[in-house]
Amino acid sequence: MNDRSRRRSLVTGVTSAPYQLWAVLFILVPLAFVAYYAFTDNAFHFTTANIARFFTATSPVTDAGGSPVQVRTYMVIAWRSVKLAVIATAVCLLLGYPLAYIISRAPAKVQKTMMTLIMIPMWMNFLIRTYAWMTILQDTGILNNLLAALHLRRVHIIGTQTAVIIGMVYDYLPYMILPLYSIMAKMDHRLIEAARDLGCAPAGVLRRVILPLSMPGVVNGVTMVLIPSISTFYISQKLGDGMFFLLGDAIEGQYVAGNLHFAAAIAFILMVALLAAMALMRRLTGKYTYGGAAA
Amino acid sequence: MKKASKVFTVLMFAFLFAPIAILLLFSFNEARSLSVFSGFSLKWYRELFRDTETLKTVRNTLVLAVCAAGISTVMGTAAAVGIHRMRNKYLRSALDMVTNIPMIDPDIITGISMMLMFVFVSRLLGLANSLSFATLLIAHITFCLPYVILQVLPKLRQMDASLPEAAMDLGCTPWGAFWKVELPELMPAIVTGMIMAFTLSLDDFVISYFTTGTGFQTLPIRIYNMTKKTVTPDMYALATLIFFVILALLLLSNLTDREDSQRIRAARKARRAAKGRPPMSPRRQRALYTAGGALVLAALTASLIFAVTETDDKPQVLNVYNWGEYISDGSEGTMDVVAEFERWYQRQYGRPVQVNYTTFASNEDMYAKLSSGAVSYDVIIPSDYMIARMISEDMLLPLDLANIPNAQYISEDFQGLYYDPEGVYSVPYAYGIVGIIYNANVVDPADAGTWDLLWNEKYAGQILQFNNSRDAFGTAMYRAGLDVNTTDRAVWDDALDSLMEQRGVVRSYVMDEVYNMMEAGEAAVAPYYAGDYFTMLDAQAPTVDLRFYYPDPTNFYIDAMCIPACCQNKTLAETFINFMLSAGPAIANAEYTYYASPNTLVYEDPDYIDEMGPEAMEILYPGWDDFARQYNAYAYRNLDAETLDYINTLWETLKIN
Known part of the structure; x- marks a missing residue:
C-alpha cells in the first residue's frame, strides 16, 4: 500500500470513531441488559430456564382432525411470525422492485416528486393509518360498499392472513422502495443499452444486468422490511381480528404479565436468529454487496 | 413510460394513498367515528387549533425528529465512510452486524433496555430525574443510525473507487477528494437516509414512551395513549393538514427547481463538452447542500437551546x-x-x-x-x-x-x-362496570341479560371478546360463578376450557377497535364499559341499534x-x-x-x-x-407473579389454537 492511500484511510478511517463509541454505549450496552435479563430469574440469579422455556414449552391444541395434540408453543408462534413476515417481504419486493425501476427511469423532477409521494403516507401516524385500513377492509367497510355498488360479490378480508399482509406491505413498502431506488438511480443505464444492443432478451437483461447491479438495494430492502415485520404486533391485532398471535404479541404479553425476564429471553433469541439469518444472506449475496456491483 | 408501467404506477399510488383519503374524509365527520360518516363538519379542525396540549406535542415531535435526523445523518454518513474504508475485515463485519441490532430488537425491548441503562447509569452518577429530552434524543438517534448507514454503505460500494484516486492524482487532498467527489455522489443516499430517519423518529411511540422524561410527550405517544377510549378525529384533521403542507412544499420546490435545473443542465453540457467526461456535481448544487446543512444545524441549535431553557422558566x-x-x-x-x-x-x-x-x-x-x-x-x-x-x-x-x-x-x-x-x-x-353491548337489530333481546350471550351460537361470527387475558378470562369466570382472583390453577383451566369453547363463535379479539366494529354493525355483541357504550351510541350507523345491560355478577373497577x-x-x-x-x-x-x-x-x-x-x-x-x-x-386484585404467568400461558394456548 502506498503512502498516500494509507494517509487517506487514516484520515477517513477515524470518521467512524464516533459511531463506534455510540454503538458500544447505546447499542451493545442495552443489548447486554437484554442478555442479562434473559439469563436471570426474578431474583437476578443466573438461569437458562427462560431460554429453555422458549424451546420446550408446550400447549394442547386441537389439530385439523379434531383430536388433541401437544405442540411447542413458541415454535408455533415463531413459525407463524416468520411465515407472515417472509410473505410480506416477498410481496414488498415484487411490488417495490418494478416501481423503483420505473421511478428511476423517469425524468429527474418526476423522480423527486414520486419519491416524496411515497414517503408522505409514512408521515401520518402509524396507528391512525392502520385504523384507516380497518375502515377500508371491514365487511361493512369502504371496499365492500364499493364492490356492492358495482354489483360485485362482497369479500371477507378483515381478520384473514391477507388483511395482515396488506397491512404489513402498506407500512413497510417505502422501506423496500427507498434503498432500491437509491441504487437504481445511480445505475449505469449504458450497460442495459449495451446488453440490449448485443441482443440480450428483456428477461436476460433483467436477470444478467439489472438484477446484479441492484442487488445491494435488494439486500437492504429485504432487511429493512423483514426485520420490523417479524416483531410487529399492532398490525396483526388490528387487521387480524386478534386471531394472529405473533412473536411481538408474545413479548408484549409477557411484559404486561410482569415477566420481563422471559420477554427479554424471547427478544434475545429472536435477535440471535435474525443476526444469523442476515449473516447468511450477506454471505450468499456477498459477491454483490462487497465485491463491487457486477462482479 | 409504457402503458403497463403507467397503470402499475397509478395502482401503486392508489394503494399508498387509499388510507390517506379515508383520513381526509373522516376528518370532516360530524361524529367521533372512523367507520360511520354521519355528516359534514369542520369542528375537528377547530378542536385541533384550540387544543394546546396536542399542538405542544406536535412541536415536541418536530423538534425531536429534526434533531434526531440531523445528528444521525451526519454521524451515520461518517460511520459508513469509515466502515467502508476499514481494512480490518473482522471489525468491519462486526460493525455491520452491530448496526443491524437496533432494527431487530422489538420496540418494547429496545425501549425498556434503554430505560434500564439510563436509570442504571444515572444512579451510578447520582443524578436525579435522569430521563429527559436528552435520553429520548439518544434513543432516537440510536434507532435512526442503522437506516442512514444502510443507505450510504451500498452506495459507497457501488461507487467507482478510481474517482477519488483520480482526484488525488490531480492534486486534491484526501479531504478535498471526499468533499468534492465522493460526497456529491453519495448525496442522494444521504438524503434518503435522512428522510428515513426523520420519518422513523416522527412515528415512534414505544421507545419514546420508555425513554422520555417527566412531562415531555410526543404526538405518537399522545395518540397511542388515547386508545383506551377512541382516537379523537382532530388527529385525522392533523394528518390531513400535514399531508397538504407537505404537498404544498413539494409543489413549491418543483416550481423553483425548474429554472435551476435548466441552468444546471446547461452548465453540465458545457463542461461535458469541455472535458469530454461525465461532469462533477455543479458548485451551485454544493452551495445549496451547504445552505441546507447550515439550516439544519441552526434549527438543531435553536431547538436544543429551546429544549434546555424551557424547563426552568416557571417557579412551580x-x-x-x-x-x-x-x-x-x-x-x-x-x-x-x-x-x-x-x-x-x-x-x-x-x-x-x-x-x-x-x-x-x-x-x-x-x-x-x-x-x-x-x-x-x-x-x-x-x-x-x-x-x-x-x-x-x-x-x-x-x-x-x-x-x-x-x-x-x-x-x-x-x-x-x-x-x-x-x-x-x-x-x-371514576369507576366503571363491565356490561354487554349488543345490536338490537341483530340480537333477539330475549337472548340478552346474561353472560351466555357471548357464547350464543346463534350469533357466531358476530361476537367480540376482550383482547387481553385478564378481562377475557374474567368473562368466562363470572359466567361460571368462579372467583376471578383465585390462585387455584384448576379453576383457571376450567375458564380456559370455556374460552376455547367460545373461540368458535368469536368474530374478533378486540380492545379499542370495539368502537369502530360496534358502531358500523361489523359485530353485534361485545363486552365493554358502560361509559364507552354512550360514546358508541353517539356514532352508531343508521342500521345499528345498540343496547346495553349488566350481566350478574360482573367486573367493577x-x-x-x-x-x-x-x-x-x-x-x-x-x-x-x-x-x-x-x-x-x-x-x-x-x-x-x-x-x-x-x-x-x-x-x-x-x-x-x-x-x-x-x-x-x-x-x-x-x-x-x-x-x-x-x-x-x-x-380484580393484584395476583402473584406465578399466577399471572400461568394465566398468560393459558392465554397463549387459546391464541395459538
Missing part, C-alpha cells in the same frame, strides 16, 4: 400522569380543567403554577416508568389493583386529607374498599388519584386533587369521559343529571345497595 411545576382521554380538555365547549386549575391557582395564591399533563396507556406501562425511579410525578391516577400493588411496594404517599377537604363529598359507598381499606392513599376519580413517593411538592399535589374534586371540574370530567363519578357533587347535581339524561343515569348509576361488598367480591 406540577406533573400529572393520567390515562389518555381521561380529563375534560376543553374540546367542544367543555372546561379545560388543566388550564382552569392554573388560572384558579394564580387567583387564589397569587403565584403561577405550570401543570405538565402527560398520559399513559396502561397501568403496567405507568408502573414500569414510575418504578424505574427516573421520573418524578406529583399526581397519578392508576386503577385499583395497581394501587394495591404500589401501596405494598411503598410507592405511594399517605394523603393529608386536611388539604383535601372536598374528599368529604365522595360517596360513603367508596369506603372500606380492598385496595386502600382506610382510604389513606387514594381518592376515587375504580381509578383513583394518588401521590407517588417521587412527588416533589406534596401540598401542591393535594391542592390539585382537591380542585379536581370540586363541583365544576368534577362535573366537567364526568361529562367528558362518560364514566360514573363517585363524587356526590357530580351525580346529585341537577344540571349534570339533566345533561346526561335518564337512560345514561340509570346505566351509569344503577343504585347498587351495597357497592363496597359487591366491589370487594368481584373486582
